[in-house]
Amino acid sequence: MDNPKYDRIREYLNGKRDPKTDEEIREWLCREPLHDEAEQALRDFWKQLPEESDLPQSRAAFDDFCRNIGSFGEPRRPWAIRWGRRVRNIAAMLLIPAAALCVLLLQRPAASNVEWCEFAVAQGHTDSLTLPDNSRVWLNAGSHLIYPRSFDGRIRKVFLSGEAYFDVAKDAGHPFIIKAGDVQVRVLGTQFNVTSYENMESVSVCLVEGSVSMDIDGDGLKRNILLIPGDVVRYDKISGAVEQRRSPVEAYLSWRNGGFYFNNQPLNEIAAQFERVFNVKIFIADPQAGETPYTLAFVNGESLDRMLEAIAGNDLRINREENMIVIRKK
Template sequence: MKENEIDRILADLVAGEDISAEERQILESWKEASGGISRFGREIQEIASSGAKLHGRRKSACVFEQVEQIVRKQRRVRFVRHFSVAAGIALCLGLTAYFMLFPGRQTNESVQVVATSIIPGGARAELVLPRGEVVRLDTAAKVVLTADSVTPRVISDGNTLIYDAGEKGAQVEYHTIRVPRGGEYNLQLADGTKVYLNAGSSLRYPVRFTGKRREVTLSGEGYFEVAKDSTQPFVVRAGDVDVRVLGTAFNVNAYPEKETVATTLVEGRVQVNYKTGQQVIQPGMQLVYDKQNGKVDVSVVDTEVYTSWKDGYYYFKREALENIMDVLVRWYDLTVFYQNQDLKRLEFGGRLKRYDDINYLLKKMEETRDVEFVIKGNTITVKRKTD
């Protein structure tokens, strides 16, 4: 069982959402093995009761900090870690179900919607071949390309494009997979490396790897699970940054419009090369390269915040509204306007299922009484909420 699987199920349960029979069985098995969660439920409810007397951002800070104290205090007990993570997700400001779980104060306010048809993204992409041909990819399993002397057999299986290893030869073709805004797609390269591509991203790669290293070029965001091969290092080129690995799992965020390139390491070890130098980072660390001034910042992070998108949800932790909306713009294919620039700096935290209705998400953010959203078509206007 994956550690964050329990976190996600508990977060859904705390948020008052329905869970499947299979998830309920997983939860019951975990409770039997862990000794139950009741006493932590009482602690969390006490926090909620005290927080109900506060308002807006002061309440969010209070609730978040108290939950964090429980996490630190109980860190030594394994099953507390699971519940603490889920509780922290479920009780921090904005995207959470705090009001659903403890309805001490209800609100009749709702997201203003005018003829909206906003839907989440889905599995769609384009495969661009060397001579400019474009093959549209969808979830129907099919053979995209048959094998020949240059190109191995390529199939699209569900939401994943898979390359056979193929025969080694002197000539190598390069393909490009393009994922539009509102899309996602996965890729298994000829060496077995798995790549998860987020909305608005593209990857250029050889149909098979030859020479001294395996090299691909990324624009946008991708999560890589690299097949180990000590004789042939794997290199991701992302603008001014090269990430060199032997076999590991990591995320690279390198959208052209952003001022930074961020590499987040989940497991293994990577060396990040940039214009002014290079650094090796360890699991749980993130290196952020500033494209404007060449400065580098390395820090320890909660990797789930930066990789949860590939597992079907977003996890925001005290994140600026502008950064959250940038993520949603690519996934839901939106246009966003801000009535006041200072609204961009409002901080939110919580967990959002990647395929949820956006109205549910925005309503949860509106419950802070700091902001409101007006939706018209695929355009969202962000306004200061007035009492």
């Protein structure tokens, strides 16, 4: 049975271009959830790549793949890093992870030889790295940072999923840009914290030193916000609401020393953060309890059990059942 959408995607990946449909195909490839035809076309195309452990051959195969993807400008839809993670087989054989694929698909010029890298931090850990421009980045548990092997263009651009603290090397001629979903943070040289996990309903930026420009480009919402030290901006991805206020920056940096700070965050998000940091599974049996917001700070090295007890108070019951922590209403 003929499948025109599948056939057109395969033709596109193999280098056959049609300006009338190329943009639509690029949107198919980065849509969440991925269409069945797009997913099958990608899987079939990847089967053409040599499954070799030899890095140069794998690198060459991936470069061929990138060249086949082609050249285009900024799309109307924001790229979705979460789509890249749904494909695991390509990550096993390439130095550049599957999570970078949509970045390359939507951002990479055809003539560029940009070499993308990913720094991923597992659940239950934190880690740090130095970028090619000597900027320092500290990443919280379950975070991913995609960045080029070298900053060769007029901007220094990276992609974040998770939470990270940045100490950006000053370079007035080359602005530093962090893309985190619908939010883009632009700086010249400064220190700030960005929280943008995919399963959170909000994105937060906390400025420690210097100044940053925060651009929001969500569904039906476009805003530019300038921050000064001590400012915290929280963007609600669901409602589109934006809150800007003054706050002690130490609270937002407490995770670097094993602390936790939650500001009017639903229990679902708090539980997700505990899952990432402590590498546990937490199930909230009552949906209403999961939506209840809390403002809490734990900065004295409290254990997970102690923090859950404080959250539970007189309203919730905490039980450990097999390998899972279950939270229920009393």
